Amino acid sequence: MARPLHAQINLAALRANLAKAREAAPGAKVLAVVKANAYGHGLSRVLPALDDADGLALVELDAAATLREHRYTRRILLxxxxxxxxxxxxxxxxxxATVVHNEEQASMLERAVLPRPLEVFVKVNTGMNRLGFAPDRxxxxCERLAQAPSVAALRLMTHFARADEEDGVAEALATFEAACRGLPYPRSLANSAGVFRHREIGGDxxxxxxxxxxxxxxxFDTAEMLGLQPVMTLRSELIAVQELRANDSVGYGAQYTASRAHRIGVVACGYGDGYPRGAPNGTPVLVCGRKARIAGRVSMDLITVDLTEVPEARVGSPVVLWGEGLPVDDVATAASTVGYELLCALAPRVRVHVTEVGRVDLVL
Structure with missing residues (x-):
């Protein structure tokens, strides 16, 4: 019998979320971002659900090469x-296709002799101050690269530092527009936050x-408020139940001490699986579909939860760590991090079930 912990990847939810992105940006080409192994979901697993995207964007050249080897023919942007x-x-x-964000890359392109010229996205630094050319450059x-034989087409792009804020793009957008005034190239500006909240920024x-x-x-806006569906649900079971007396403690360092007699459930999941070690007492967990709370320090293989609100719970009872019924962002907030990090941190030892309409596949 296998350890009960597994991640369920719902491709129908991914398709629905992609449709939301397209609906929010009518007329724009959608480049689905699949970096970090599709945010921990597994690029090869989710690819069938991205067939409505116009292309993909990622960081890793080896992943892009694998996509081409598996006959993915649409645009791939590094x-x-x-x-x-x-x-x-x-x-x-x-x-x-490639982003060019510094002088060294631009010079390499100018020197290059290639069998097929490249589509190039010139990145503008509009205040993030990580990657991109200064606006006055x-x-x-663009003038130099437009003359380079290794460049087939130019595009312009930026990445906003504060797109998740109500008034977070106005200044950066003005900087971008001033830097690109008169340049006749298609543009890419919006990430997820921009797609929903700042439709005025447009872009191709x-x-x-x-x-x-x-x-x-x-x-502050939840995924549910945005009409998004969780793609990954991390599921497990209770593998033990302990009866605590008042003043009994739980786990390493006695980080939780019972103030009264109650039951503790032990869940097969820990930081060795990608669950955040820093999740404190009170972090939400679903047991039998009802909210329970972490009680005790997260260890490598196990977490412990207070079963006071779930009196029917017993060994074998189902547990949801995040996903359906418990947004990953709620867990992340409790652990002082972001949902991105939790999804990307899913460990290789966690079994994965991929669900598609009409079938369930097991991917080890």
Whole structure:
């Protein structure tokens, strides 16, 4: 009998979330962001649900190469670009689009002799101050790259630092517009937060990421408020139940001490599976479909929960760590992190079930 912990990946939910992105950005091409192994969901697992996307965006060249080897033919954009001049031949051979965000990359492209020129997204730094050309450099960089034989087409893009805020893009958008004034190239501006909250920014390409997986890009608007469905549900079972007396403690460091007699359930899941070790007492968990709370320190393989509100719980009772009925963002907030991190942290040892309309597949 296998350990009961597993992640369920709901492809129908992913399709529905992708449809939400397309609905929110009519007329724009949708580049589904699948970096970090599709935010921990497994790129090969979710790819069948992304057939309505116009292309994919990711960081990892090896993942892009695998997509091409599996006959994915639509646009693939490398959103950090390339890291070495020697990679350009592979980008050309595999028909990969690339971001160019610094002078070194631009110079490598100018020197390159390629069998097939590249589609290039020139990134503008509008205040994030991570990647991108300073606004006063953009026009000159585009002029140079437009003349480079290794460049087939130019696009312009940026990434907003505060798109999750109500008034978070106005200044950055003005910076982008000033930097790109007069440049006749298609544009990509909106990530998940921009797609929903800042439709005024427009653009020819949008890059939805976290919203596709059913988590919110905002600190206050929930996924449910946005009409998003959770794609990953992390499920387990109670594998033991302990009867505590008043003043009994639980787990390493005695981080929880019972103030009264009650039952504790032991769940097969821990930080070795990707559950956040820093989740404190009170972090929500569903047991038998009802909300219980963590009581005691998260260990590598186990967590313990107070069963006071679930008197019917026993060994074998179903547990949801996040997903259906318990948004990953609620768990992340309790653990002082974000839903992105929890999804991406799913450990390789966790079994994965992929559900599609009419069938269930088990992926180890």
């Amino acid at each position: 959103i950090e670009g390339f890291f070495d001049e020697r990679e350009l031949a592979e980008l050309s051979a595999r028909r990969l 953009v026009a000159r960089v 390409f949008v890059r939805p990421g976290i919203m596709l997986y059913g988590a919110t890009p905002y600190p």
